[in-house]
Amino acid sequence: MKFKAILCATATLLLVACNNKTVQTVLKTDVPVRPAGQENVIGLTTEPLETVRVGVVGLGMRGGDAVERLTYVPGVVITALCDILPERVAASQKFLADKGLPAAKEYTGTEDAWKALCEQEDLDVVYVCTDWSHHVPVSLYAMEQGKHAAVEVPAAGTLEDIWALVNTAERTRRHCIMLENCCYDFFEMATLAMVQAGAIGEPIHAEGSYQHNLDPFWKAYAGNWRLQENQKNRGDLYPTHGLGPVAQVMNLHRGDRMKTLVAMDTEPFNGAKMSEKLYDKPDATFAAGDQTSTLIRTEKGKTILVEHDVMTPRPYSRMYQIVGTDGYSAKYPVPILCFREFKEGEEVNAHTVGTEKVYRGESVNEMLAKYPSPILTPELEALAKEVGGHGGMDYIMDYRWVYCLRNGLPMDIDVYDLAEWCCITPLSRLSIENGSMPVEVPDFTRGAWDQVKGFSYALAK
Numbered sequence: 001m002k003f004k005a006i007l008c009a010t011a012t013l014l015l016v017a018c019n020n021k022t023v024q025t026v027l028k029t030d031v032p033v034r035p036a037g038q039e040n041v042i043g044l045t046t047e048p049l050e051t052v053r054v055g056v057v058g059l060g061m062r063g064g065d066a067v068e069r070l071t072y073v074p075g076v077v078i079t080a081l082c083d084i085l086p087e088r089v090a091a092s093q094k095f096l097a098d099k100g101l102p103a104a105k106e107y108t109g110t111e112d113a114w115k116a117l118c119e120q121e122d123l124d125v126v127y128v129c130t131d132w133s134h135h136v137p138v139s140l141y142a143m144e145q146g147k148h149a150a151v152e153v154p155a156a157g158t159l160e161d162i163w164a165l166v167n168t169a170e171r172t173r174r175h176c177i178m179l180e181n182c183c184y185d186f187f188e189m190a191t192l193a194m195v196q197a198g199a200i201g202e203p204i205h206a207e208g209s210y211q212h213n214l215d216p217f218w219k220a221y222a223g224n225w226r227l228q229e230n231q232k233n234r235g236d237l238y239p240t241h242g243l244g245p246v247a248q249v250m251n252l253h254r255g256d257r258m259k260t261l262v263a264m265d266t267e268p269f270n271g272a273k274m275s276e277k278l279y280d281k282p283d284a285t286f287a288a289g290d291q292t293s294t295l296i297r298t299e300k301g302k303t304i305l306v307e308h309d310v311m312t313p314r315p316y317s318r319m320y321q322i323v324g325t326d327g328y329s330a331k332y333p334v335p336i337l338c339f340r341e342f343k344e345g346e347e348v349n350a351h352t353v354g355t356e357k358v359y360r361g362e363s364v365n366e367m368l369a370k371y372p373s374p375i376l377t378p379e380l381e382a383l384a385k386e387v388g389g390h391g392g393m394d395y396i397m398d399y400r401w402v403y404c405l406r407n408g409l410p411m412d413i414d415v416y417d418l419a420e421w422c423c424i425t426p427l428s429r430l431s432i433e434n435g436s437m438p439v440e441v442p443d444f445t446r447g448a449w450d451q452v453k454g455f456s457y458a459l460a461k
């Protein structure tokens with residue numbers, strides 16, 4: 001009984017268990033019934049497009065760069081530009097003119113000018129680079145108008161919005177692509193190829209994060225929207241850079257799926273100070289912790305750790321660590337590869353460490369070069385590095401979805417990836433607000449998570 005009392009003081013669930021009552025050990029999340037008449041969009045292909053006509057909505061830091069980058073992607077024509085601020089539309093229009101490209105139609109001046117852009121006839125893709133609050137309405141309206149949506153990260157921040165994107169993509173049979181550029185970084189692509197070649201055995205644990213001190217950026221976001229999002233919302237608000245590349249390695253909804261997660265955060269020690277610094281009238285409440293950690297367990301018994309920290313001087317890191325049964329790949333803090341090398345009969349003593357074969361420095365690149373990504377050619381890699389955008393990964397990302405559209409192929413990142421990677425935001429919040437209780441991760445495919453066996457890129461014959 002004494003033992004029981006100690007447990008009861010710290011763990012209500014254990015107390016309930018002691019008393020043989022029903023215990024709720026996991027918070028359930030609903031999977032809404034698929035509306036009649038629609039099917040999943042796994043492997044969705046659409047009519048091949050020789051020329052891909054793109055309209056960009058939101059021409060701030062990210063959208064302005066996207067316009068420039070897209071002009072280097074074969075087959076793309078930018079036919080529409082939209083920003084609530086006319087000077088931003090004018091700047092992108094000038095870029096097109098200076099490059100000798102045709103002028104795009106302009107939409108500006110009103111909060112919903114993007115609606116007319118989505119309705120424009122000579123347009124195939126609406127490319128959304130606004131603040132987070134516009135991602136979902138613009139993407140939904142684009143799909144309703146028969147356009148594909150390509151939307152910046154994170155595409156959505158609530159379960160309601162995520163399901164709306166899934167349902168609309170399924171009903172309209174349009175692609176809803178999330179622009180997760182980190183899936184196309186060269187280290188991550190080579191590691192994916194290495195894992196798929198079986199070089200680290202079975203991947204059983206992975207880590208991914210967004211650790212990026214945003215001090216120099218806060219003021220640059222139009223209307224201070226990004227700090228406000230952190231001020232209003234608790235949980236991991238930017239999970240997709242960390243989770244996207246490891247989700248591809250872990251074959252999420254391609255043979256495995258996230259089943260439960262638990263999350264914990266720190267107090268907003270720096271966040272609250274930052275809001276005092278940036279606002280005339282500081283608001284004492286600040287929701288997002290400086291550091292948020294989410295631990296996910298999959299159906300097949302694997303784990304993934306995702307972290308978010310935009311408030312401390314911790315060096316930039318996306319962690320990207322893949323632990324396999326026979327090897328290990330990590331990109332941060334410094335690239336390293338390890339492979340099991342211990343041989344039966346080898347002598348050990350109490351001080352024996354490091355029997356594995358470790359690669360550091362240039363030897364990491366030499367090893368990874370043995371596993372070329374099937375989507376890269378030397379010419380494409382060189383062009384991507386020349387055009388730039390986070391070292392070239394932004395270009396490869398745009399190149400890929402355009403290539404898939406032009407060839408009528410399924411997307412690398414589909415609406416279920418979008419849903420799975422984005423749901424970490426509302427579900428980490430739910431766990432944190434319930435004492436870090438485990439939360440069920442919905443199956444956004446509604447039963448089809450095992451239909452495809454393993455992640456692969458679609459390639460034209």
Ligand SMILES: NC(=O)c1ccc[n+]([C@@H]2O[C@H](COP(=O)([O-])OP(=O)(O)OC[C@H]3O[C@@H](n4cnc5c(N)ncnc54)[C@H](O)[C@@H]3O)[C@@H](O)[C@H]2O)c1
Pocket residue numbers: 057058059060061062063082083084085088110111112113114129130131132134152153154179180181220221222
């Ligand atoms: N993938 C990446 O590496 C990466 C990097 C940075 C930002 N992002 C994402 O890109 C998006 C944009 O971020 P940013 O840094 O460019 O922010 P930003 O504030 O510089 O740009 C947002 C733009 O949206 C415009 N906008 C706002 N309301 C609008 C409306 N109603 N109609 C049309 N335009 C409107 C603003 O005027 C502004 O120009 C965000 O989702 C962000 O998370 C992704």
